[in-house]
Structure formats: structure tokens, C-alpha cells
Amino acid sequence: MIVGTAGHIDHGKTTLVRALTGVDTDRLPEEKRRGISIELGYAFLDAPQVEERIGFIDVPGHERLVHTMLAGATGIDYGLLLVAADDGVMPQTREHLAVLSLLGVSRGAVAVTKIDRTEGTRVAVVQDEVAALLADSSLAGAPVLPVSAHTGAGLADLRGLLFEAARQTAQREVAGASFRLAIDRVFTLAGVGTVVTGTVHAGRVHVGDELVITPSPKGLHARVRSLHAQNQVVTQAHAGQRCAVALVGVAKDDIVRGQWLTAPHGALDTQRLDADLTLWHDEPRPLRSGTPVHVHLGACDVMGTVAVLDRSDLQDALAPGVRGRVQIVLAQPIGAWRGDRVVLRDNSASRTLAGGVVLDPQAPARYRRTPQRLSELDAWSQPDAQSRLAALLAASAQGLSLQRCAGAEGRDAASLPPLPEGSLRAVDAGTGEWALGAQHCAAVRDAVLSALRIFHTQRPDELGPDTGRLRRLAAPRLPEPLWRALLARLVAEGAVALRGAFVHLPEHGLRLSSADQRIAQKIAPMLAAAGFEGSWARDLARDGGESEALMRTTLARLASGGELHQVVKDLFYSAACMSQLAALARRVAAAHGGEVTAGTFRDATGLGRKRAIQLLEYFDHIGLLRRVGDVHRLRSDSTLFKEEAA
Numbered sequence: 187m188i189v190g191t192a193g194h195i196d197h198g199k200t201t202l203v204r205a206l207t208g209v210d211t212d213r214l215p216e217e218k219r220r221g222i223s224i225e226l227g228y229a230f231l232d233a234p235q236v237e238e239r240i241g242f243i244d245v246p247g248h249e250r251l252v253h254t255m256l257a258g259a260t261g262i263d264y265g266l267l268l269v270a271a272d273d274g275v276m277p278q279t280r281e282h283l284a285v286l287s288l289l290g291v292s293r294g295a296v297a298v299t300k301i302d303r304t305e306g307t308r309v310a311v312v313q314d315e316v317a318a319l320l321a322d323s324s325l326a327g328a329p330v331l332p333v334s335a336h337t338g339a340g341l342a343d344l345r346g347l348l349f350e351a352a353r354q355t356a357q358r359e360v361a362g363a364s365f366r367l368a369i370d371r372v373f374t375l376a377g378v379g380t381v382v383t384g385t386v387h388a389g390r391v392h393v394g395d396e397l398v399i400t401p402s403p404k405g406l407h408a409r410v411r412s413l414h415a416q417n418q419v420v421t422q423a424h425a426g427q428r429c430a431v432a433l434v435g436v437a438k439d440d441i442v443r444g445q446w447l448t449a450p451h452g453a454l455d456t457q458r459l460d461a462d463l464t465l466w467h468d469e470p471r472p473l474r475s476g477t478p479v480h481v482h483l484g485a486c487d488v489m490g491t492v493a494v495l496d497r498s499d500l501q502d503a504l505a506p507g508v509r510g511r512v513q514i515v516l517a518q519p520i521g522a523w524r525g526d527r528v529v530l531r532d533n534s535a536s537r538t539l540a541g542g543v544v545l546d547p548q549a550p551a552r553y554r555r556t557p558q559r560l561s562e563l564d565a566w567s568q569p570d571a572q573s574r575l576a577a578l579l580a581a582s583a584q585g586l587s588l589q590r591c592a593g594a595e596g597r598d599a600a601s602l603p604p605l606p607e608g609s610l611r612a613v614d615a616g617t618g619e620w621a622l623g624a625q626h627c628a629a630v631r632d633a634v635l636s637a638l639r640i641f642h643t644q645r646p647d648e649l650g651p652d653t654g655r656l657r658r659l660a661a662p663r664l665p666e667p668l669w670r671a672l673l674a675r676l677v678a679e680g681a682v683a684l685r686g687a688f689v690h691l692p693e694h695g696l697r698l699s700s701a702d703q704r705i706a707q708k709i710a711p712m713l714a715a716a717g718f719e720g721s722w723a724r725d726l727a728r729d730g731g732e733s734e735a736l737m738r739t740t741l742a743r744l745a746s747g748g749e750l751h752q753v754v755k756d757l758f759y760s761a762a763c764m765s766q767l768a769a770l771a772r773r774v775a776a777a778h779g780g781e782v783t784a785g786t787f788r789d790a791t792g793l794g795r796k797r798a799i800q801l802l803e804y805f806d807h808i809g810l811l812r813r814v815g816d817v818h819r820l821r822s823d824s825t826l827f828k829e830e831a832a
Contacts, residue, residue: 188241188385188428189348190262190291192255192282200227202268202299203244205335206345207231211244224251226258226370228383228428230417231345233352239416240352241428243385252281252538256529257370257443257485259285261385263355263426264348265294265325271304271332274312275319281538284466287324288541289527295329295347296320302334322467355426362601364452365389365397366523367429368484372441379411380438382447383430384485386415388523388596389449391431392422399436400446401455401519408433408447444486446521452596455519460495460511460549460563461528463542467507473530473540475502480531481514483544489517492530495555495563504540511563513549522547523596524566547594558583571595572603579609579623585668589618612671615780615819616812620668630672633660635681635691642694649747650690653809670809670823677825685748686761687808687826698743705732705740706749713750713760718767718791723756753804767791767801768810768827775811775820782811782818 191203200212200223211227227244243262245255259265265286269279286294296316301309313330320326329347333340371383391397393413399406414430415423423429431447446453465473473492481490494502496510504510514528522528522544529541545566553559558581565577574595578586588611592599599619605611608624622630637660641651651659657669664672673689676682683692698706708730713721727737741758744750751764759767770790774782788798802818805811810826811818 188243188262188426189264189266190243190245190259190286191266191268192245192259192286200244201335202297202333203227203229203242205338205341206348207242209242211242224254226254228417230428231348233349236349236352238352238427239418240348241416243428252285252531253480253482253487253535255282256285256482256487257368259289259291260482260484260527261368261387262289262291263293264351265291266348267294267296267325269296269298269312269316270300271298271309271312272300275315280319280468283319283323283325284468284538285529285541288464288466288529288538290324290541290543292324293328293351294325295331295344296325297340297344298330298332300334300336301332301339302337362597363388363425364449364596364598365391365395365447366449366452366596367391367431367447369399369441369445369447370443370485372438372443374438375432378432380408380433380436380441381430382433382441383428384447386423386425386427386429387484388425389452390422390424391429391449396450397431397433397447398450398453399441400448400453400521402440402445404440406436406440407450408436410434444484444488444520446484448521448596451593451598452523454521454523454547454593454596456522456547456549457516457519458513458549458551459516459522459528459544460513460546460554460566461542461544462509462567463492463504463512463528463530463540464509465504465506465540466538469506469539472503472505473512474504478533479514479539480533480535481516481520482529482531483520483522483526486520488520490514493554495560497555509542511545511560513554524594548590566594575603576606579606579621580625582623583626583629584663585620585622585626585665587618587665588621610668610671610675612665612667612823614667615822616814617665617667620665620671622664622668622672627672627675630661630664631676631681634672634676636660638682638689638691638694642691647743649685650688650694652687653684653689654687654807656689666809667823670821674823674825684825686751686764688746688748698747701736702740702743705730705737706744708732710760713758713763717763718793719797720753720757720759720763723758726758751804754800757800765827768805771802771805771811772820780820780822782820783816 204210207229209229211229223246229242231240233240243258245258298312309332316330320328331340331344333344366388367384367386369382369384373381375381393410395410397408411432411434413420413423415427475493477492479490481488493513494504524544526544528544530539532539545563561581565581568574568577588599592602605621610622610627612620677684682689709726723738723741724734727734745752751759771782774786774790784795784799788795806813810824812821
């Protein structure tokens with residue numbers, strides 16, 4: 187368990203922590219000279235019948251250091267708010283309570299300190315004042331204990347309260363979540379190197395793990411040399427612990443407070459996030475769209491602006507005490523996951539305004555208030571991963587990127603819950619995994635069959651559209667991996683038939699005229715003799731004794747029916763030859779990690795470079811390959827030419 191100690195009485199707060207733990211959390215010379223906390227301080231206490239030690243984060247109480255207080259308070263399990271009996275509730279007390287409430291800290295206590303310096307009646311008045319203050323916060327009903335670090339009065343009761351809270355604290359591990367630590371301090375140690383410390387927000391880390399520092403323009407990677415958790419040497423650490431990580435491969439000057447140390451697939455940077463936000467009830471004015479704010483998330487503090495998404499009587503504004511959805515646009519990238527707590531302070535960093543939970547850390551810049559987008563935010567608001575995935579699929583008519591969905595939650599796509607029954611899943615080497623809900627699968631299926639019926643009615647002399655054209659007719663916005671997977675499902679069900687790259691309804695067949703059949707029989711041996719070089723329309727017309735106009739018309743009709751393949755204008759291949767070329771492309775890809783280049787395909791076919799490039803571009807067009815830079819990658823889910831090859 188991690189306890190955050192907050193209050194306006196820095197010297198008394200540090201003294202109380204020292205009385206509880208025996209550790210002086212003020213380590214800087216200036217802190218000792220001035221008697222105030224300037225930086226975060228740390229102490230630990232062994233609790234009976236609890237495996238792990240209690241960790242204390244002693245945060246500064248000065249009003250100008252609330253940003254440092256927030257860096258330490260994020261991720262704590264329990265808040266310990268201190269109020270001096272002689273001073274009573276101060277403005278800093280109110281702000282620290284607001285911070286704890288907006289961070290969602292619902293477990294905690296208040297220690298009324300310095301009771302040895304005041305009369306008993308004064309202590310009782312302060313206790314009542316504190317209890318009334320807590321009533322409108324997340325700590326409503328929390329214990330209020332009178333204590334004295336000087337005489338020891340009340341310390342046994344406070345320790346007992348903390349020990350019981352530690353016994354009730356469960357580990358904060360979420361299945362499948364990546365390791366993630368909010369960096370709040372970085373330094374070097376002789377013989378050890380760069381060390382970062384912070385609260386582990388999710389996952390586990392082991393000595394030897396490869397990690398990423400994010401956000402970072404340099405793309406910093408590091409390896410774990412050694413670990414300390416709760417101030418003890420360990421070989422692994424987990425969520426809910428204070429952790430110091432010694433890193434290999436990164437310099438101290440490359441790391442700053444506010445960055446995250448994460449597992450590689452958990453690294454996510456953003457400059458735009460949607461959040462469920464509550465404006466603090468004591469705020470005198472609404473929070474309006476366009477308001478510049480300090481954004482605190484994890485241990486970072488960056489500038490940003492707010493855009494209110496939920497319309498109200500105040501139009502683009504959030505009233506005090508009201509909860510609503512907003513988009514926060516950041517001045518620089520930060521690391522964020524869905525479920526992170528975020529706190530906003532005003533532009534001058536003089537008071538705390540609002541706080542809430544990140545819904546989507548990858549918010550769109552456009553159409554952010556549309557019904558479609560708001561339904562997606564409803565889905566992100568669901569309480570568990572299974573419900574969120576089902577709701578997101580229902581809200582995503584054009585499919586859902588499972589990589590994006592998993593990344594927003596700090597997961598690997600493989601750790602997502604199972605897809606609902608009837609959903610479609612597709613995997614693409616370039617864009618990752620995709621899913622389409624059962625309801626939307628049915629809608630696209632109907633659109634495909636309708637488009638084919640219309641096509642056959644309007645063009646009865648053609649076999650059908652090619653796969654690319656059919657996609658444009660029926661589902662132009664559907665991601666290509668999902669389109670290929672859906673088409674494969676329809677073929678497997680017998681709902682449509684695929685011949686080469688052309689799709690048609692099973693009952694529809696192309697009927698050639700007697701002239702077309704005559705020319706097709708005449709040119710068949712010429713196409714076979716041409717082999718991988720292909721045949722030009724003018725050569726076929728000359729050698730066949732036909733006019734070029736008639737030959738081109740017949741060749742176009744044969745190509746639209748899947749009998750021939752037109753690679754470029756007037757260059758044709760037989761279906762059998764194209765099947766052989768496709769098989770060669772598959773073999774080249776298998777031998778080169780899924781990639782085909784103009785050079786490797788030229789060598790495999792014996793063709794010239796120009797013709798090899800033309801053929802590869804044709805394979806890109808029909809969906810056998812996909813162009814990525816200077817190479818062509820085999821689409822692993824493509825079934826083109828497999829039946830012909832068999």
C-alpha cells in the first residue's frame with residue numbers, strides 16, 4: 187500500500203511521518219534549513235500480518251508546490267491529510283482535499299496534529315470543522331484522529347488504522363496490462379548508473395526486462411539492471427509499489443519527471459485525449475471550451491486547452507459540481523492510458539479546477555461531437571474490458587482496430603477478451619488485427635449481395651466486378667483487412683463465387699457469343715506459347731487474322747469474365763499462366779520473409795525488370811500483394827489463385 191501524506195504544515199507533516207516510520211523525508215539541505223518540503227519524500231513502514239511494507243510519499247504542502255504534490259499523489263492507495271490543531275483548515279488544506287477527491291482517492295484519514303499545543307476544546311472544534319469539510323469529498327466519513335508527534339499521543343491509533351488499511355489493500359494488477367511506472371525522480375549512483383523512481387501503475391517488471399521511456403523524441407530503450415521495491419532489493423516489482431529501477435542504455439539527462447517507463451507494447455503518446463471530467467463543486471465559474479489549463483496526469487504537468495463535448499444549457503461549458511465529457515488538447519505529448527486519472531489546474535497554476543478519468547487517449551481532432559463519436563465514448567465508459575469491447579464493436583460500423591483498442595488500455599491485442607459470437611476478425615501484417623461486430627457483418631453482407639445483383643442486372647455480359655471495385659460499390663470505408671476476411675467468409679458460405687479477381691453471384695455466369703468463343707479458341711495456343719511474357723492485343727490480332735478493334739473487344743470481355751488477365755493496357759495473360767506467376771510470387775515471399783522485390787521476382791521468372799514490376803503492381807491491384815515502400819508484401823489472408831494452383 188502507498189500512503190500519500192498531504193497538508194499545509196510541511197514541518198509538522200514531516201515530523202509526523204518521522205514519528206511513524208523513523209525516516210526523515212526531507213533530504214535536501216534547503217528543506218532542512220527552511221523547514222518545508224520542496225521535493226517528494228519517501229518512507230516505509232513494516233506492517234504486521236502484511237507481506238508488503240507500507241510506502242509513504244510525503245508531498246509538499248506549499249501552495250506554489252501543488253504541481254509537485256500532484257506528481258506524488260497520483261497512484262496512491264490511501265490519503266493521509268494533515269491539519270494543525272492551532273491553525274485549523276487552511277486554503278492549502280482545501281486544495282489538497284480537492285486534489286485527492288479529483289484523483290479518485292476514496293480511502294484515507296485526517297490527522298489533526300499538534301494537539302499538545304492547544305486546548306482540548308480547540309481540538310474538538312477543528313475535528314468538527316474537518317468532518318464538515320470532508321462531507322462533500324471522496325473522503326466523506328473518513329476517520330479524523332487527534333495526534334501529536336511530539337508526545338506520541340494518538341500515534342498508536344493512527345498506526346493501527348494504517349495497518350488495517352494495508353491488510354485490506356489488494357494488489358492492483360489487471361490481467362494482460364503492461365508494466366508502467368510514472369517517473370517522479372531520476373538520478374545516478376556510482377557503480378549503478380541511471381536510476382528512476384516512481385509508483386508502479388500497472389503490470390510487473392523483472393530484472394533484465396527491456397523497457398521504453400515515453401514520451402521521448404529519441405525513442406529511448408533501456409534494460410533493467412536492478413530493482414528496489416518498497417525500499418528493498420527484489421528481482422521483480424508489481425503494480426501498487428514504490429519502485430526504483432536501475433537502467434542500462436540510457437543517460438540521466440535524457441529522462442525527466444513526467445515520463446513513463448513502460449513495456450514496449452504499452453508505450454502510447456498522445457496530444458489529444460477525451461475524458462470524463464467533473465468540475466470541483468467549489469469553483470465559482472463554469473469551465474468553458476477553450477480554457478487554457480495545466481494538465482496533470484501521472485507525474486507530468488503540461489499545458490493544454492479544454493473542449494466540452496456534452497452540450498448543456500451552458501452550451502460549451504461545464505457547471506461547478508457537474509460531470510461531463512471533454513476533449514483535452516495538449517501542448518506537448520504525454521503518455522496516457524484509458525482509466526488514467528487526470529487533474530486540471532488553472533492557467534496560472536493557482537487553484538485546482540477539475541478532475542476525472544481518461545476515456546480515450548487517442549481522441550480524434552475532427553467530428554469529436556458527432557453522435558457516432560459520442561456513442562464510442564459511451565462504449566469507452568463501460569466498466570470492464572469485455573463490456574467495452576462489445577460496446578465498441580457495436581458502435582464501430584466500419585470495424586475496430588484491435589491494436590488501437592488494446593494500446594489505449596495498455597494491453598497486447600492477444601490479451602483482449604474474446605470477440606462476441608458472430609464477429610469477424612482479420613489480421614494484417616501492416617495494420618495489425620481488426621474486428622467487425624456481428625450486426626455490422628450482416629449489414630455489409632447485405633450490401634455486397636445487393637451490389638452484385640445490381641451489377642449483374644446492369645452488365646449481364648460481364649462476369650462481375652473485381653474485388654476492389656466491389657469494395658468501392660458495397661463497403662468503401664471498410665478497412666481492407668476486414669473486407670478480404672468478409673469476402674473469404676462469403677465465398678466459404680457459398681453466398682458469392684470468386685473467379686480470379688472477379689466476384690459474382692453463384693447463379694450468374696458469363697455467356698460468350700459465338701464470335702467470342704471462336705476468337706478465344708484461336709488465341710489460346712498463342713497465349714500459352716507467350717508464357718510469362720504475355721501477349722499484346724495487336725500481336726494477337728495480327729497473328730489471328732482479326733481486326734484490332736474486334737480483338738480488343740473480345741479480350742476485354744474475356745478479361746471481365748476471368749478467362750484472361752489484363753496486366754497493363756493491351757497486355758493479356760491466360761488464367762493458367764497467371765496462376766503460375768502467382769505461385770512463383772508466393773514462393774519468393776516464403777523465401778524472403780513475406781516480401782517480394784522486383785529483383786527477386788525477375789530472377790524467379792526470368793523476365794526483364796520492367797515486366798516483373800508490371801506484374802507485381804497487378805498483384806498489388808487485385809489484392810495478392812501489398813506495396814510497402816520498395817517491396818511488395820504477400821497478403822497472408824489472400825486466397826487468390828490458390829484453387830487454380832491446386
